[in-house]
Amino acid sequence: MTVFHKSKKVLINMKIDKEIQDFLLNDALERFLRYVKIWTTSDESSTSIPSTQNQFELANILEQELRSLGLDDVIQDDLGFVYAYIPPSKGYEDVQPIGFLAHLDTSPAVSGKDVRPVIHRNYDGKDIKFLQNKDLRLTINDSANLEEYIGLDIITSQGDTLLGADDKAGIAEIMAACACWQQFSNLKHGPIFICFSPDEELGKSVILKADRKRLPDICYTIDGGEMGELEIECFDAWRATIAFRGLSFHTGYAKNKMINAVHIACRFFSELPEAESPEHTENREGFFHLSKCQGTAEEVLASILIRDFDLKENQRRIDFLKNLKILYEIRYPGLKINLNFEHQYQNMQKFIKKNPLIVDLAKNAIKLSGLEPKIHIIRGGTDGAQLSAEGILTPNLFAGGMLVHSRKEYIPTLALQKAAEVILYLAELWTTEKL
Numbered sequence: 001m002t003v004f005h006k007s008k009k010v011l012i013n014m015k016i017d018k019e020i021q022d023f024l025l026n027d028a029l030e031r032f033l034r035y036v037k038i039w040t041t042s043d044e045s046s047t048s049i050p051s052t053q054n055q056f057e058l059a060n061i062l063e064q065e066l067r068s069l070g071l072d073d074v075i076q077d078d079l080g081f082v083y084a085y086i087p088p089s090k091g092y093e094d095v096q097p098i099g100f101l102a103h104l105d106t107s108p109a110v111s112g113k114d115v116r117p118v119i120h121r122n123y124d125g126k127d128i129k130f131l132q133n134k135d136l137r138l139t140i141n142d143s144a145n146l147e148e149y150i151g152l153d154i155i156t157s158q159g160d161t162l163l164g165a166d167d168k169a170g171i172a173e174i175m176a177a178c179a180c181w182q183q184f185s186n187l188k189h190g191p192i193f194i195c196f197s198p199d200e201e202l203g204k205s206v207i208l209k210a211d212r213k214r215l216p217d218i219c220y221t222i223d224g225g226e227m228g229e230l231e232i233e234c235f236d237a238w239r240a241t242i243a244f245r246g247l248s249f250h251t252g253y254a255k256n257k258m259i260n261a262v263h264i265a266c267r268f269f270s271e272l273p274e275a276e277s278p279e280h281t282e283n284r285e286g287f288f289h290l291s292k293c294q295g296t297a298e299e300v301l302a303s304i305l306i307r308d309f310d311l312k313e314n315q316r317r318i319d320f321l322k323n324l325k326i327l328y329e330i331r332y333p334g335l336k337i338n339l340n341f342e343h344q345y346q347n348m349q350k351f352i353k354k355n356p357l358i359v360d361l362a363k364n365a366i367k368l369s370g371l372e373p374k375i376h377i378i379r380g381g382t383d384g385a386q387l388s389a390e391g392i393l394t395p396n397l398f399a400g401g402m403l404v405h406s407r408k409e410y411i412p413t414l415a416l417q418k419a420a421e422v423i424l425y426l427a428e429l430w431t432t433e434k435l
């Protein structure tokens with residue numbers, strides 16, 4: 001396909017023909033079906049990195065496969081990060097290096113042990129049944145996208161586990177693109193960095209332990225959902241930790257003496273606006289989420305997650321809690337409230353929009369693959385948000401997995417091919433641009 005690339009007024013000849021498309025589909029599908037069988041569930045309660053030893057098993061396989069593909073500088077570190085490098089094609093030594101990232105672990109929300117993937121050929125639009133869970137049905141009510149996927153091959157688990165397309169689809173797609181670059185020398189690209197990381201699902205910022213020398217200034221995570229999706233915005237996220245310190249007395253003789261931290265905490269939290277909770281918000285609406293509260297009459301410890309796309313709205317919520325603390329300390333003399341705020345991650349949009357090219361090229365790559373770009377917001381965070389705040393600008397591209405973190409998780413096989421195509425197109429588009 002020939003594309004007139006407007007930002008630099010140059011014509012670029014991109015050709016991903018049927019032969020390459022078939023190669024990508026077969027390669028990514030074969031890898032995906034193997035990778036999902038490896039148990040890589042991460043563990044929130046673990047303090048080690050990776051949080052589960054099983055993640056090394058997939059890391060080892062990827063390290064070997066990257067070596068056998070002939071990539072350079074393939075290493076795996078003690079934390080389970082796997083890195084590789086592909087030198088630029090001839091004549092493109094000076095172009096912008098880019099990176100592609102995906103994560104090894106699957107969500108602890110649902111078992112990822114003994115995943116047995118099933119391919120439902122030529123999906124007919126009817127409910128999909130599961131071999132190991134007779135009561136479970138995957139229907140168009142669960143996922144409206146299924147309507148668009150009629151006629152495609154759909155992969156699910158057997159209903160007793162999640163599938164693990166989040167993010168083994170991302171890994172398989174990056175690997176297929178690497179295999180393709182090695183196989184077809186007509187595909188042009190600059191320097192390419194690959195990184196597979198552990199424990200993304202735990203939200204513990206493990207990605208910041210990645211070796212900065214192995215991540216260029218521009219990266220893309222392949223960790224999004226539906227085909228064509230591109231995500232450049234996520235929540236601005238704060239956590240408030242609150243300690244209420246009261247005073248306990250014998251209940252028979254407590255008049256005008258007891259300060260019951262439990263009662264007071266209940267009253268305090270009932271002041272949070274009910275409409276600003278996760279269960280009453282969607283799209284761009286933010287919220288307070290009382291995520292933990294435990295204690296006794298003497299002391300109550302609690303934490304509240306604060307989320308919004310708009311920084312001012314989060315500041316308003318922070319001020320609201322600060323004012324409430326002052327009011328309650330006046331209302332209950334002797335009560336002490338300790339209130340602390342921790343900024344967990346930032347909305348990556350403010351970093352990424354400084355360089356619109358990163359988004360424009362991603363959109364163009366999606367269009368070149370024949371898909372319509374769908375710009376979504378993430379009502380959560382990503383590794384890319386953490387990296388973007390550190391100066392490594394990292395939007396999120398689709399991997400194709402749908403209803404992730406559930407036993408109904410599925411992916412159309414076409415998504416494996418299309419995501420790999422987008423990676424190839426994006427790499428070639430970057431050969432024409434410099435930041």
Ligand SMILES: [Zn+2]
Pocket residue numbers: 103166167200223
């Ligand atoms: Zn993911």
